[in-house]
Amino acid sequence: MDSKSPLENLHSIEPAISSSSRRSNFSIQSKASGGNSIREVNFSDLGSKPVRYGSRGADSETYSMSQKEINDEDARLVYINDSEKTNERFEFAGNSIRTGKYSILTFLPRNLFEQFHRVAYVYFLVIAILNQLPQLAVFGRGASIMPLAFVLLITAVKDAYEDYRRHRSDKIENNRLASVLVNDQFQQKKWKNIQVGEVIKIHANETIPCDMALLSTSDPTGVAYVQTINLDGESNLKTRYAKQETLLKIPEKEKVTGLIKCEKPNRNIYGFQANMEIDGKRLSLGPSNIILRGCELKNTAWVVGVAVYAGRETKAMLNSSGAPSKRSRLESQMNLEIIFLSLFLIALCTVVSVCAAVWLRHHRDELDYLPFYRRKDFSDPDEDEKDYNYYGWGMEIFFTFLMAVIVFQIMIPISLYISMELVRVGQAYFMIRDTEMYDESSNSRFQCRALNINEDLGQIKYVFSDKTGTLTENKMEFQCASIWGVDYSGGKVTSQEQHDGYFVQEDGKVLRPKMKVKTDPELLQFARRGKETKESSHVHDFFLALAACNTIVPLIVETSDPTVKLIDYQGESPDEQALVYAAAAYGFMLIERTSGHIVIDIQGERQRFNVLGMHEFDSDRKRMSVILGFPDKSVKIFVKGADTSMFSVIDRSYNMNVLRTTEAHLYSYSSLGLRTLVVGMRELSTSEFEEWHSAFEAASTALMGRAALLRKVASNIENNLYVLGASAIEDKLQRGVPEAIESLRTAGIKVWVLTGDKQETAISIGYSSKLLTSKMTQIIINSNSKDSCRKSLEDAIIMSKKLTTISGATNSTGGTSGVDLTPVALIIDGTSLVYILDSELEEMLFQLACNCSVVLCCRVAPLQKAGIVALVKNRTSDMTLAIGDGANDVSMIQMADVGVGISGQEGRQAVMASDFAMGQFRFLVPLLLVHGHWNYQRMGYMILYNFYRNAVFVLVLFWYVLFTCFTLTTAINEWSSVLYSVIYTSVPTIVVGILDKDLSRRMLLNYPQLYGAGQRQECYNRRLFWITMIDTLWQSAVVFFIPLLAYWGSTIDAPSIGDLWTLAVVILVNLHLAMDVIRWNWITHAAIWGSIIATCICIIVIDALPSLVGYWAIFEIAKTGLFWLCLLAIIVAALIPRFVVKVLYQLYTPCDVQIAREAEKFPSQMTSGAVELEMNAILDPPRR
């Protein structure tokens, strides 16, 4: 930075950012026509006429042409106050909503249909049906259906309950009341009966039932304030306007008729386009003229409007697309492996049936009298030569095949699905109970709302985060100020008086601001002195500017204490709120704002200022100004804005020293991550004012290009200012956010921030949250047309490629590689995204984004957020996670593989749509790095183990079939077959799936890189699957053939050897698990050894039933030494290969987790010094 003069800094794009000498800025801005003016001034008159705050109607000039005709085919015609005529041609949707999935009639078929989307369920249904055929009845009837029926029932009950709750909330919503104009009178009507075209009156604090175009409001200037918290998550008030022409109409008295021609229902909550024909005049309506369902009317006594969209066609409903049921990636991968297993199963069955075919063919002449076959039935003397239970060669083969499927059915582990659900519940329990994810400030625990994607948390590669309320606390705080070149940043709350904050008396009542601001004592002294000295007069002007130059609306709020009233400052910009609160704390309390004047209490003295004109903020000028008429008839203009835009309009000749020091202060503030604004002022001479006034009048009544004209007027007056000072506001980051982002990035997760905020704010938060660093190169894309977008993207891709190749790295997408390149940060705004998303430019954006280690999207609409998530999700196989707190994040949360809601201040919508909800952003670190890692490892292992467990059993059955003339006899008792996956082996895998930890929490948090195991799919992949299957083959062969050879030609009977096989398999399978358990606590011990004991007990019980063939077999066989020798030999021989391979693997290609485990066990190896060294290696890219 030393080499750079502060002035050079002015021309960098980001206003409030520290910059080091290594940083370079690239800005790709294409200035197409229009710009994006957000608000502008419409009318004004000298005091007498109320000033209108800029009508957003003018916005349509930029988003679309308001003068453009809406095609009749594309339009919806709404006849005001004539719903019959409106709905005559087309029946528009009524206002009732339905979010429930099922009705009573459709529940059973639909729910079953949805459940049977799981291929495994279909499979088991088919098996169960097959088993019902008498020729194929291998197992008992009930037993074959029970497991499936049980699973289906549990799921159906759960779904039914959830749907019932949805229906109930729909009913409540539909039966709310609103006053609707019927026969020239406002009557209460249920929401569900409201129709398009009806005129509705909404009172203060009521929720708006449908999307309405405003006709009139209680405010004489036609302003209405709405809170859109339910819609986009922003808690501040938004201003909406009724058209001047309809303002004075009173629907009860005179019949209002007219026609609104508006666009078809769409999801864009920031866009609306319509024409209204009324009294022969034609008016254009824009997004600022409608109020949307779900919003609340605030600070306005009433509004009257026409319903234009109702029910499911409202923007709110269109934006709340139903939550698609998510399936974890592990499960989708697993489904593929299940297909392999079914192929394997088919192969086994084919082998059996082919062998059976050969055998039958070979013995075809002997079958009749074969003592153990006896095809001929002589029992009926009347019918000679009848075959008993024989349907011909072909059919017998076919039956053999089907019976083989039934016998080998558990090759496809249905129990796995149940185990997975149980394990997920257990994992969820531990996530919920984790004290490190417990938010004390809101007393809220972690919430696990989706129960089937726990393990996805361990494989996340992209995190899409909202900013406001997610990264930040959404509480702006005035931190310090630089006034007239003096830095006041010693803000401390010390004395009692300061603790109480500033207040004023009004009619014996105390009026104090709602929020307290810490004040600087020195500055407070100056502020109190009024205009005594030169210094204090500057301080006076500065705070006057803060109190006046804004669009804040003060609201007086009653408190429980009747003598105390609070002033709540409401406005769209939280920064302005913070500034006004700060001004109030220093004794410049904004009391009242009407269209034409403001009242400010200055150190206990109430003063009234006429607001002569206001140039609202727009993103081209990046400043706003207000022209105040003082009580002493002087006229002054106060301007505040971003430093870059302000310094260009400041009179540099006036006071160079102040300017320099202010710049230095600004630099130091912004390097602290504070949001800075520069305040300037100028006194206007009468002639200047007159000139401005006429130009302003002309511009605000212009029909074409009004926005541009107004901007020009503003630019003409906002010059030659002298600088008063600068303010610094902190958008307080949540605790631990920078550290969390650091951890996530070290873990190889790409963090993208998608925010509705303006670019400057986003960037400054990017810096304070350590998302952006001074080493990064920024690529900024702000474009206003498709062509310029394309060009920007092309340039940016070339540049990013150049930057990444300069650093000599070739692999720019994988893993943590981002750290070694000159990192590139992409900053793109919503307007550009409009042209990029859903067009062929998407691909380019994706390529570009892949090269960037950070992506910041500003000014994005909710659906664009989802679009960006989809951009990544559809093009990579990487897992995405979206985290947000507002309703505007809902679509993104639903789109991402994993959606996380922050249960913050902004309503519950994000939480309702999310899969997981928590109180703070920083909990993402334990959630992903600890629980995600554990869950993934556990689930991955569990799936493999379950495949193995069932396959080994099936193979033992299969080997035996080869020695029974391929007739699917099982030596293993039928009951043992059923209990095998239920009692004998299920509990340990569930317990291990819930409780086992490969690494301690501390280790995982200290080394976020260990998270890579999940991203690289180390715990579950195709290779592991095949290795496991080969191992399975070996183990099953050992289990089967050792007893076979040992007992060949002996007196052994089937149930006895069956018991040996059962016991051997169960012990083997449990020891196999025991070999892989990493942490043995008493529960694990109990589960594994308990299962073996339970198996013994079960076998004993089964063999104690005289009605079964194997009566007393276990007791007889356990008496012989051979039995125990076999058992021991089986277990040792079966496990040796696995053990050897495991040891070799760990010795020569140890995975990170393995090393970390060893380090955990022998901590001497990884000293704290070594830790720091490694962390540094991550943080500092190698210098070249």
Add this chain to the structure above:
Amino acid sequence: MEINTNGATTSSAAVGGGGGDSRFTQQELPACKPIVTPGLVITTFTIIGIIFIPMGLVSLSASEHVPKLMKSPVFIYYQLDSFYQNHRRYVKSRSDKQLRNKAAENETTTCDPEGRSQPDRAPIVPCGLIAWTLFNDTYGFSVRQKKIQVNKRNIAWDSDKGHKFGSNVFPKNFQTGGLIGGAQLDSSIPLSEQEDLIVWMRTAALPNFRKLYGRIEEDLQPNEEITVVIQNNYNTYSFGGRKELVLSTTSWIGGKNDFLGIAYITVGGLCLFFAVSFILLYVIKPRPLGDPSYLSWNKSPSGHPN
């Protein structure tokens, strides 16, 4: 292996709303974390080797022991090869209810086509293919013209005699059909005492099997010539099988079978081999446990080798 009680690092902030955070909920239960160390590997293999080889030798000697003298009791077995007593049609063809309980003698549906006799369709007791194919060769033994008594009592399991075959169930209509499958039964003796039947009906697991025929309760001297008179009734041509007669004293390992001994010696030898190999491996190419330089992000700073 040491018990590692992980120091609970969690802040002890009490979770609001009941419960409290136990070590259980924080997943910090005291646990033992065994890891595979070279010492453990080598010890395991050595121990297995040391145990298995002697065990293999003992079992080999036990089964290969050719007795000079066959001490009483000498067990007489008949052995059938390629007789699939485990064939699905065959194993299902019995009625356990009928065997146990006189009242259930009509329960013959599982026994078809040997469930009912002709022409009156009276229930056959014991029904089914298994009983129908009852082995009916008889053996007479004599040494130097002296007949040796064969004890045919207590050749079946007591549990079967006591609980599976009823003492009030008598054979009925057995082997009366046109096709005789095997032995006749004395209809005056209850099933619980028909020990040949009981032995036969404990169906063999494998196609080559032996069944106990009886016991010779006197010692047989070495090199003694035993004359066996065989009444060859049982038809093995129908299934292309073989019949054998086996005399055996029983060892603790149960009969003569070298397989297990060889298996034990092989496994034991293999384990010793692994033990030696791993000792060599650890000497030649050791890897310090927990060495951070093996971590993937330390090995290749340019990202993970995917």
